[in-house]
Amino acid sequence: MDETLQQLTAAIKAGKRKDAIASTQAALDAGTDPQTILNALTEGMDDVGRRFKANEIFVPEVLVAARAMQKSMDLLEPVLLASGIQPEHCVVIGTVEGDLHDIGKNLVSMMLKGANFKIVDLGTNVAPDAFIEAVEANKPAIVALSALLTTTMPAMKETVALLKEKGVSARVIVGGAPVTREFSDQIGADGYSADAASAVELARQLCA
Amino acid sequence: MTGKDILLKALRSEPVDRIPWLPFVGVHGGSLIGVDAEAYLKNADHIVAGLTEAVDRYRPDGIPVVFDLQLEAEILGCQLAWARETPPSVASHPLGEDYDLESLPTFSTDKGRMPLVLDAVRRAKEAFGDEVALYGLLTGPLTLALHLRGDDVLLDMFDEEEAVPQLLDFCADIGIRMADAFIEAGADVIAVVDPMISQIGPDHFSDWIAPALNKVFDHIREKGALSSLFVCGNATRNLEAMAKTSCDNISVDENVSMPELARVARAAGKSFGGNLQLTVVLLLGDQQDARRDAARCLDEAGEGNGFVLAPGCDLPYSVKPENLSAVAELVRDPYQLEIARKLPPKDTSDTFEDITIPDYDSEKAVIVDVVTLDSAGCAPCAYMVKAAREAGRVFDQPVEIREHKITGRDGLGYMNKLGVSAIPSICVDGKEQFASIIPGRDELVTSLRNAAAGKQ
Numbered sequence: 188m189d190e191t192l193q194q195l196t197a198a199i200k201a202g203k204r205k206d207a208i209a210s211t212q213a214a215l216d217a218g219t220d221p222q223t224i225l226n227a228l229t230e231g232m233d234d235v236g237r238r239f240k241a242n243e244i245f246v247p248e249v250l251v252a253a254r255a256m257q258k259s260m261d262l263l264e265p266v267l268l269a270s271g272i273q274p275e276h277c278v279v280i281g282t283v284e285g286d287l288h289d290i291g292k293n294l295v296s297m298m299l300k301g302a303n304f305k306i307v308d309l310g311t312n313v314a315p316d317a318f319i320e321a322v323e324a325n326k327p328a329i330v331a332l333s334a335l336l337t338t339t340m341p342a343m344k345e346t347v348a349l350l351k352e353k354g355v356s357a358r359v360i361v362g363g364a365p366v367t368r369e370f371s372d373q374i375g376a377d378g379y380s381a382d383a384a385s386a387v388e389l390a391r392q393l394c395a
Numbered sequence: 396m397t398g399k400d401i402l403l404k405a406l407r408s409e410p411v412d413r414i415p416w417l418p419f420v421g422v423h424g425g426s427l428i429g430v431d432a433e434a435y436l437k438n439a440d441h442i443v444a445g446l447t448e449a450v451d452r453y454r455p456d457g458i459p460v461v462f463d464l465q466l467e468a469e470i471l472g473c474q475l476a477w478a479r480e481t482p483p484s485v486a487s488h489p490l491g492e493d494y495d496l497e498s499l500p501t502f503s504t505d506k507g508r509m510p511l512v513l514d515a516v517r518r519a520k521e522a523f524g525d526e527v528a529l530y531g532l533l534t535g536p537l538t539l540a541l542h543l544r545g546d547d548v549l550l551d552m553f554d555e556e557e558a559v560p561q562l563l564d565f566c567a568d569i570g571i572r573m574a575d576a577f578i579e580a581g582a583d584v585i586a587v588v589d590p591m592i593s594q595i596g597p598d599h600f601s602d603w604i605a606p607a608l609n610k611v612f613d614h615i616r617e618k619g620a621l622s623s624l625f626v627c628g629n630a631t632r633n634l635e636a637m638a639k640t641s642c643d644n645i646s647v648d649e650n651v652s653m654p655e656l657a658r659v660a661r662a663a664g665k666s667f668g669g670n671l672q673l674t675v676v677l678l679l680g681d682q683q684d685a686r687r688d689a690a691r692c693l694d695e696a697g698e699g700n701g702f703v704l705a706p707g708c709d710l711p712y713s714v715k716p717e718n719l720s721a722v723a724e725l726v727r728d729p730y731q732l733e734i735a736r737k738l739p740p741k742d743t744s745d746t747f748e749d750i751t752i753p754d755y756d757s758e759k760a761v762i763v764d765v766v767t768l769d770s771a772g773c774a775p776c777a778y779m780v781k782a783a784r785e786a787g788r789v790f791d792q793p794v795e796i797r798e799h800k801i802t803g804r805d806g807l808g809y810m811n812k813l814g815v816s817a818i819p820s821i822c823v824d825g826k827e828q829f830a831s832i833i834p835g836r837d838e839l840v841t842s843l844r845n846a847a848a849g850k851q
Contacts, residue, residue: 244596245594245595246594247550247596250550254550285480285481286481287476287486290546290549312476336481337678337709337711338709338711338712339481340674341480341711341713364594364627364628365627365628365650365673365674367649367672367674367675369675370675370679373679
């Protein structure tokens with residue numbers, strides 16, 4: 188990998204948005220293939236995910252890394268689009284009804300984006316019906332549900348039940364601070380991940 | 396000694412005769428009296444009625460008066476989004492654009508919903524405050540900072556090295572004013588609830604959050620009240636750092652390993668609490684699950700002082716009251732605890748194929764299965780078996796009394812196949828008729844007669 192791309196990967200890992208912008212622009216100016224630049228970004232975010240999962244870094248550190256990635260993507264995305272490079276898989280994601288928390292959901296979105304998934308983010312307080320509509324409109328491979336409050340976990344259960352009842356083919360994955368694997372199994376979700384980095388691994392596995 | 400005394404002693408890490416029980420009844424109080432979360436959290440009459448109902452049913456040693464981490468945020472200008480079964484959520488962040496603390500409305504505990512909350516504290520104190528310790532809950536500095544500023548606080552930890560500590564210190568000062576108001580109204584314990592701590596690492600915690608927390612805890616101590624640090628979410632990595640703060644007690648949820656918490660807290664001379672599983676067990680499980688999980692908490696807390704049995708966090712609105720009642724019974728009854736320890740694990744795939752139960756309809760005699768821990772070793776079981784035998788003796792038709800002990804496979808098999816809900820239990824012709832409560836002779840004979848009539 189050339190030096191500019193190494194700098195880009197390093198900037199993502201350290202969460203340095205100005206460096207990320209500069210090295211992305213430099214790589215684009217040098218005519219580097221956008222897919223190659225994207226790969227450098229993904230490599231940086233993969234490393235962030237690995238350290239997050241290993242409890243070496245925490246939410247704030249991932250947020251700064253994701254912010255740096257987003258700055259880079261702002262420059263890169265138009266070029267990717269122009270080159271016809273599109274993510275292979277789509278994920279519909281949202282925080283379940285009654286829950287306005289979005290940090291966890293945003294982390295997962297950003298990490299998935301960093302791993303080159305197309306993200307349809309429905310935001311917070313998403314009614315079960317709204318998930319169904321988004322699934323019909325976007326035909327995602329995965330529907331990802333987040334909940335931060337123990338009190339909104341029942342809404343997660345309802346949403347999974349409705350998706351299953353409607354025969355949605357997308358795999359349903361769940362997560363959030365109070366959500367456990369046991370709960371995930373009980374409500375019939377297809378996958379559970381304890382953190383944003385594992386959500387990427389899980390999504391990759393389910394799409395493989 | 397009252398339950399309140401037991402709890403307060405445990406919070407000070409002094410020896411107690413039984414484990415104190417602290418159900419975090421928040422909006423669940425609304426479900427107990429049939430009003431939604433919004434109506435509940437906006438009306439002192441409802442709160443007092445909900446708490447009174449909770450005290451009757453769950454016999455707590457301590458109880459939070461209100462569990463709502465949006466009280467301060469609302470006064471400081473955050474808009475709230477209300478829901479039927481959850482506390483409100485913060486929907487706008489007044490410091491979202493910049494850190495202009497001067498632009499916030501002046502904080503006062505005479506504003507927002509605090510007057511009705513404090514009224515509820517005073518009335519609860521009057522009604523049952525001698526027997527039950529009252530917890531005043533306030534929003535911890537990090538969580539309040541996120542309410543005011545939004546998620547950007549976490550990013551600002553990297554970019555705004557002056558503004559963040561100022562904001563956290565401001566939030567600590569709000570916490571102090573909340574603590575003063577709660578203590579003055581009669582709260583015995585002040586819990587600083589800061590769930591966002593589960594999202595940061597120990598360095599950020601020690602550098603940024605601990606100073607703000609300590610300011611609040613030190614103040615509470617000066618005022619002569621006890622303090623607790625509540626962190627919902629996986630706070631495992633921060634336990635050591637949390638134990639270095641000046642709180643009296645640390646309370647955590649099911650994501651944290653109880654043996655680890657017990658070790659860290661005791662080493663720091665602090666009491667600790669938790670961590671009944673909120674959803675899988677208390678909301679979705681049955682009484683057996685609740686007993687099993689309570690036994691797990693007690694056993695994992697291990698030998699030594701300072702343990703308080705509590706749910707991991709705010710109880711869900713629709714949590715099953717019978718599950719909490721089962722926990723309330725267990726903490727007062729060592730024998731219930733013994734039974735809970737014997738229960739087979741929930742996820743057992745054992746269907747007890749080797750234990751055959753009779754085809755009751757085709758049997759001539761009425762069959763009474765008494766499922767016990769062991770009538771030789773446990774008094775309630777012995778009385779249950781005795782009651783069944785006596786009723787059998789006076790009953791004028793064929794009847795067989797059989798004891799099944801859950802200390803062995805036979806008992807566990809019967810328990811499983813007959814769907815026994817409590818131990819000891821009397822099942823008549825395969826149907827549970829008397830769970831846990833020993834029936835009078837006439838009652839039991841009537842039940843036998845009905846079963847015999849069903850055979851003809």
